[in-house]
Amino acid sequence: MTHHDMPASADAAACPLEPTGLWVRATASRPRRHRDGWLFDLQALDPTRSGRLTAFMSADFTQQVEQASGIMLHEEDLVGDHTVLLTLTVDPLLGLTGRIIGLDRGLMLRAWAERDAQVREALDANGLWERQRELPMPRRLRRVFLIEPDDGAPHAIGDGLARWNELGMIALIRHPLAFEEPGAVAALHSAFDAANDQFDWGTLDAVIVEPGTGFAFRALSDPGLAQRLCEFPVPILTRRTRPVTLLDGLAFRSFDTARDLAALLIEILHRELREADRPRLEAIARELGPAPAAEDRPVNGAALFD
Template identity: 25%
Template sequence: MPTTDLNQATSTERGQSLKDLLLNIRRAIDNNLPREQWVRAEISKVDRHASSGHWYLELQQSDEAGSVAAQAKATIWKQIAGSVIANFREVTGDDLRKGIKILFRARVQFHEVYGLSLGIQEIDPAYTVGEFAAKLARIRERLLREGLSELNRKLPRPVEFIRVAVLSPASSAGLGDFRPEALPLERAGLCEFVYITATFQGPTAPASLREALGQIDAEHRKRPFDCVAIIRGGGSVTELSWLNDFELAAEVCRFRVPVLSGIGHERDRGILDEVANQAFDTPSKVAIYIRECIFRNAADARVSLDFIRNRARFFLASASTALAESRDALESRSLRLLSEARHASERRKEQVELLTRGMLPMERRHLDELQTAVRSSSWELVKGARDALEHSREELKLLAGIRVSHIAETLAALASQVAERGRRRTTGIESVLDAQAARLLDDLKQILRGERRGLDRLYLAIESESGRALSSARRQVQASLELLLAVGPDATLRRGFSIIRGTKGVVTSRAQAARYPILDLQFHDGTLTVANESLDRE
């Protein structure tokens, strides 16, 4: 048999057509699997054909590592799509969309052209809601296990709002509700609102919100916020489920500023509501709370201000009364002290006058004697200094002459001795002696020059010391003369005193003055003659 015929026969006997294989798979599925069964899966893609009215879904299941473990296509046919979608929307508040998990009843369909497909007959919305609750429970348990859940809730609630960070979607109904309440406060300068936007829905929502919180924290370091308000305008359970993220919730827990949540759903509370410092149903309630706190603080401040004013008026009145009493007492005491001072001054003046009248002649005589003694002492001191200087000079000259004569005699004797020795020595020894004599003579000359320099220094020292002694004596004489002039009669008269004279001289007592009918009063600018009236009365 030819080779070509053999290969054709072999290919006919071995294998089957692709269509036969797929038909066998279809028969196996139809014969061995239930007609319908419930399946759990996560929606990875939703496509609604507007023209046909059919809904086409792509479903998947992920393993613990997050990798895709299984995937399939599903279809909701137009005939039942309306009722299935409406029922799901009524319970969950949302349409079918990517990322949510569903429990559905489906028919397993296999077509030799289109492959495996699941025909969805019914969707249980309670499963989706329960899945959200289970996810929330897992996040809650982990936050509690890691000690994060109560961190922000335990921060002191803000009692004053001056600067508030507002985190919201770029455009939402919640932001529209918040701004009308916040705008009057901002216009009045009572509170500053800093608006930060982020994504609140979809797979990127948690990362976007965490990034926005990081931006708020950076602004807080530059200039502190009193709180952070996280707001949005409500939404369905599935839409809000994007905010149920562990990393986002942990970031809110660790945030150093109190967080106020106003997500906008009254029935269901998300994880952010549970970990925030305070949770409100709607964004407008957050703004109202801030406004009421500001108004309450203002009212309290006004009450406190009125109290302070009343207390200030009371203390001012009390202080005025006490001040008036103190002023009266001070004036009375001042007048009394002034009167006492005047009397004491008059008495002291009389005592000084009496003392001066008695001591003035004695002081004058004492000053005259002191002046004479100072002059005598000064001249004696100057004369003694001069005599000492002349005596030092004579002694210096005598001493210098004696030293010079003594040195000359010593030199002459040494020269004679050298000459005598030279005659008795040999020629070699004579030369040695001559050299020694010359050196000795040089030494003696140096000694003589040193003695002369010492005598010169001694003379200069004696002369300098004598000059200083003479200058000191002159200064003492000058000081004594100035003292005499300062306490002399003229200076004493210029200070307000006077000298009383009778016909027999200076009068130093009242008894002396009583004997003279006429008295001469000498002042610093002249003499005044007065009659003694006390003599007439006696």
């Protein structure tokens, strides 16, 4: 036996047997209140194994999950097949008990999907869900607002747009923020405030959202933000995250890869070249000759002719 097997004192409430935890795949049933948390029955997925283990999930752990996921957990959320991380304790009343200290992310994914579906249904009922996709394709790409992660890492979309900016092909406004940190929703609202200012000045052709790498990105499914983005007057382009968010569904266009997103931007630039009527401009240049140097041009309101 190890020191983990021995109770600290004769009247100890419990003694941990697996302090680092043990991942268990089981069916959870019979959720019920107990002290400051929940009790569940865990049973092996193999029907030939009849044993059950009582599992306890504390209120503190529940709160941690809710803060990390943005989802309020209910007792029915844990009913069914799950993978949980347990520490084993011996409770004087309950006997051998598993204390839940970790959850497989599948639980959160299902809860997120259900919540997003409800928000999407409400936006669709109000005629907002398709609003972005009804916007016309940009006819030019001269000023772009990029919302990108502030992680300092290279990202293909940001790097490519920065190069175009250096070449004078576009004017790029970069707005870095932390997508998965507390306050991300407020930061996104501030970013779109700045983008909307550019639109009000008449100089914004597209907003690009590059979330970077990560897991949750729940700020991009915030109901209030989603409604605002549905009604945003400028096309929003984004690279899809995994798991998907509401932004992925409501955006003007969303793409699986940075290359796919870049292909659309290049298509817009080619269209701008076609509509610029380059043969006409080249004919004007040939007829008029090179433009005069800056020092040869009239200044200070001087007359063009004597």
